[in-house]
Amino acid sequence: MNNTLKNINPWAWIPTLYFAQGLPYVAVMTISVIMYKRMGISNTDIALYTGWLYLPWVIKPFWSPFIDLLKTKRWWTVTMQFVLAFALAGIAFSIPTPFFFQLTLAVFWIVGFTSATHDIAADGFYMLALTEHEQSFYVGIRSTFYRIATVAGQGLLVIIAGLIETGTGLEPATVMVNASTNYSNDIVLPTFDEATIDTTRQPYFIFTTPVVNAGINIAAVDTRQARERIAEIEREIEAHNTSYGFTTNEAKEQTQNSLTKHSQESRFTTWLRDTFGEKREVSTGAIDNAVVVGVRLSKPPIDGEGKVLNMAFKQGDQSIRLEQSKLASRFAFDANNWDKPAYLLFRIDHKIKSDTSATFEGASGNISFAWMVVFIVLSIFFLIVSIYHTRILPRPTTDHPSKDVTAQNLLREFFETFKSFFTKKQAFVAILFMLLYRFPEAQLVKLINPFLLDPIDKGGLGLTTGQVGFVYGTVGIIGLTLGGIIGGFAAARGGLKRWLWPMAWSMSLTCLTFVYLSYAAAPSLYMINICIFIEQFGYGFGFTAYMLFLIYFSEGEHKTAHYAICTGFMALGMMLPGMAAGWLQETIGYRHFFLWTIICCAATIAVCTFIKIDPNFGKKQQKDNNN
16 A cells, blocks of 8 residues: 555545545435425426436446546546536536526536446545455445435525525415314315404415414314315415416326226235235225415515515424425416415325414425526535545555557457446355345335325325424434444455344345334334334344445446446335335235345345455555555
């Protein structure tokens, strides 16, 4: 190991490198969706166009050989960070333009491909700049800072946009929804009391009532009639908001598809349900209550300038939620409709057990400016981190192009890289390991939230939305992170071979927690938290072995490209089982589905039986101290 590597502590660059790796992914996959929604793009267009933005990360193995063949991994890493800085600035300055949707979408594609290329180079650099022991030790640290980046992107940056929105427009409009068993309410379109509107003030938004009291459920009335009434009021709200120009009328294909989704069922599905399906009586049960609130301007906009109001949850119990999947929460007010009410519908989860409340806020500030600031912040961050990494990233002697590549042999070397991957020792077994090691978890992860949310009569745990946010979004994330960090420490002490089996069993046996929860009679929230923590900790701990094996199998001349190919199989191993998980659960029920995931653990154990690993891989060797 050269002196350059010895003098630079990995803590100086691993956290920043993997924080920088996570942010662009969140920007493309999550922040773009929120931004387009706040700026009035229809759900249909958002789903259609942003869904394709995931493509660069899916196909990145196809250009990974070029990262190996041309320049150094360090050069690619720093250069891509500079490109990201300018691309994110391009998004920022495209937002105020009249054709912002098309322009920002094009730049998001550039960000996606640049970020995917950065992922390839950064992962390759990680393997070159660290010894095998250090790779094992820091694998949990790098995953932790990647997760921190996702939290910061989805949380902090969106909060910044929200603060600017509320601080640059009209006074924020706030409505509180209280829920209690002592309340009852009619599901009707309310009207305004004109006497309560102060026309002497500057224009402001006003609700039909600033505090709304609603019952927790409407189980006392006929369930079928209640559902029909809520569906009817949804249609009335949509027609009203559309006719007055508050919202746009989106296509109805999705609703029509949902009505015909189960109209035809294959013979295999019927046989599977009859043979292995859980025998459970389906109850029509209680349904969520709903309450409608109107909002309007107090007087015409100044100088005829239109105002856009975006409603969102602010604080309180997330089990009281604003309906946004079927109805809009963004309203455009102008000189023609300022004195008409735009209607919102709030749903009150019938699973709430005690009195509670939630506050919602409407912001009408400069939305374009708010999101400009967000992407300028991202751009400045990448400019700073690229300059920082230019100075701080070590220069490993092994970081060089795989071969002297010329225009004549570039294509040949490109295909040689793929050939060398598939002709490695145990390549077939290794690919099976990449596809099947997480086979149970790939199915389980898709159904955790639905299982926690679904009512007890459908086999779920009947938690409220707020409870799920804490159980899975907080306790689960803590367990997952701790499992990954401890897994990295353990592998660094004993090596991958020693810890492969404990980690594989950890990945497998902790799935039993969901079998327990599905069969337990009304488990307490405390027990649910413990089970989720154990399962997520076990997954995080077991996932360490998976990541280290990808590094181990990638070793060799084209390690950067080979690691990218491994991550392609990793994504495939999660995608394919996950696609069928929902159908399988709906067919056989939660209890039998979780039993099925335990059976699938045999695949995890089986692939571990056949792979061969150097006993010294990942362990700290004496020679590390002598270099």
